[in-house]
Amino acid sequence: MTAIRVVCRTCSAEVNSAEVDVAIRCSLCVARALVAQLVSEYERLWAKRTRYRRRGAPHAALEHQIGRLAVRIGGKLHERIRNPQRAGELLNQLLSEARQRADSSGGKILVPRFGHELVGEGARA
Ligand SMILES: [Zn+2]
Numbered sequence: 204m205t206a207i208r209v210v211c212r213t214c215s216a217e218v219n220s221a222e223v224d225v226a227i228r229c230s231l232c233v234a235r236a237l238v239a240q241l242v243s244e245y246e247r248l249w250a251k252r253t254r255y256r257r258r259g260a261p262h263a264a265l266e267h268q269i270g271r272l273a274v275r276i277g278g279k280l281h282e283r284i285r286n287p288q289r290a291g292e293l294l295n296q297l298l299s300e301a302r303q304r305a306d307s308s309g310g311k312i313l314v315p316r317f318g319h320e321l322v323g324e325g326a327r328a
Pocket of ligand 1: 211212213214215216228229230231232233
């Protein structure tokens with residue numbers, strides 16, 4: 204069996220031609236696109252959770268919702284990516300990126316307390 208190497212049009216990774224779809228996207232990018240909507244929902248819930256936590260409001264229901272969503276995203280990734288380790292890695296990456304986005308946009312809305320600047324968050328932008 205000859206393995207032809209092609210370059211993914213989305214992430215530029217070099218993969219076997221058998222691994223890409225008709226749009227020449229690698230399996231990771233296909234999986235990423237597949238869960239994009241769920242990931243943005245995760246991001247939205249995470250930002251909400253951060254706001255609730257800062258206010259000291261109860262957020263146990265939100266935690267459960269976030270947990271269930273993460274499981275759903277993981278399930279979809281595992282359906283799509285044959286290598287369970289890669290699927291797990293992509294899940295962690297997508298969720299941690301979503302949390303970072305949620306936390307940095309939350310930081311913009313929040314007025315920093317006097318003498319308690321959000322140095323790390325602001326410096327990154
Ligand atoms: Zn790709």
